[in-house]
Amino acid sequence: MAAPSYMYTGAGATDAGGAWSYNASLGGDFVIILQILQDGSTTGAVALTSVNAGMANLAGTDAAMTYIGAFAVGSPTAALQHLWIARQTGFVSLSVGGTNSTSEDLYIRAYAFGYVSTGTTLATVIENGTAGATANGVGTSNTAADTGVTTLGADRLALNFVAVNDDNAIAQFSGQSGGTWVEAVAEYAESSGTDGAIQMQYAAMATAGTIDGGTASITDSDAWGVVGFALIGTTASYTT
Numbered sequence: 001m002a003a004p005s006y007m008y009t010g011a012g013a014t015d016a017g018g019a020w021s022y023n024a025s026l027g028g029d030f031v032i033i034l035q036i037l038q039d040g041s042t043t044g045a046v047a048l049t050s051v052n053a054g055m056a057n058l059a060g061t062d063a064a065m066t067y068i069g070a071f072a073v074g075s076p077t078a079a080l081q082h083l084w085i086a087r088q089t090g091f092v093s094l095s096v097g098g099t100n101s102t103s104e105d106l107y108i109r110a111y112a113f114g115y116v117s118t119g120t121t122l123a124t125v126i127e128n129g130t131a132g133a134t135a136n137g138v139g140t141s142n143t144a145a146d147t148g149v150t151t152l153g154a155d156r157l158a159l160n161f162v163a164v165n166d167d168n169a170i171a172q173f174s175g176q177s178g179g180t181w182v183e184a185v186a187e188y189a190e191s192s193g194t195d196g197a198i199q200m201q202y203a204a205m206a207t208a209g210t211i212d213g214g215t216a217s218i219t220d221s222d223a224w225g226v227v228g229f230a231l232i233g234t235t236a237s238y239t240t
Helices: none
Strands: 005-009 013-015 020-024 031-038 046-051 066-073 079-088 094-100 106-114 126-128 135-145 156-164 188-190 196-205 215-232
Touching: 013 020, 020 106, 031 046, 031 094, 031 156, 031 196, 046 079, 066 135, 066 215, 079 156, 079 215, 106 188, 106 196
Parallel strands: none
Antiparallel strands: 005 106, 013 106, 020 094, 031 079, 031 106, 046 094, 066 079, 126 215, 135 215, 156 196, 156 215, 188 196
């Protein structure tokens, strides 16, 4: 089985309330994860309504993405983090759009991963302790904690998606056991609108185990949320 690998990150973008759109040059044969920080806690306000052809959800429907979920940011909840996943079926860039029924600003970025399971459900593509599971850690402080990821087999890539409800820098997690977190690229932090920052960190997991216990400093005391899960590897040939 080939282990998943981080490939690259699309440019970050900010969008005000109402209709929103996002484009990223992510051409390849990859699995794409879309991360959106909603700078507010209005449930059900943000929806994904359009996806370009050549981008399919896990079930194989073209021009669609699979919703992983909405996750709290901060304690008490001050914002929401949304995640979607899709598989490229052609060498196309990502072009998506949606609606936002509030004036709560959005902070958006996408990430590409290679050698990911070709399964057609979340349960066959991601895991955290159980198939298809995710976990979310939250707080309001100047130090964020990683969210532990437990893999069920060899050749996984643990992921932590970090969202901060302010435009402040977030360090790479350190002090954890069970693996090494790597900050893919510097966080996207933007002061436009009401401020926000998003980041992704990953850790290669060669064998079944748990990575947990890391912390990362934030420039200021802010509401933060960290969604954790692992991508499962593939036995299929893969073009990158």
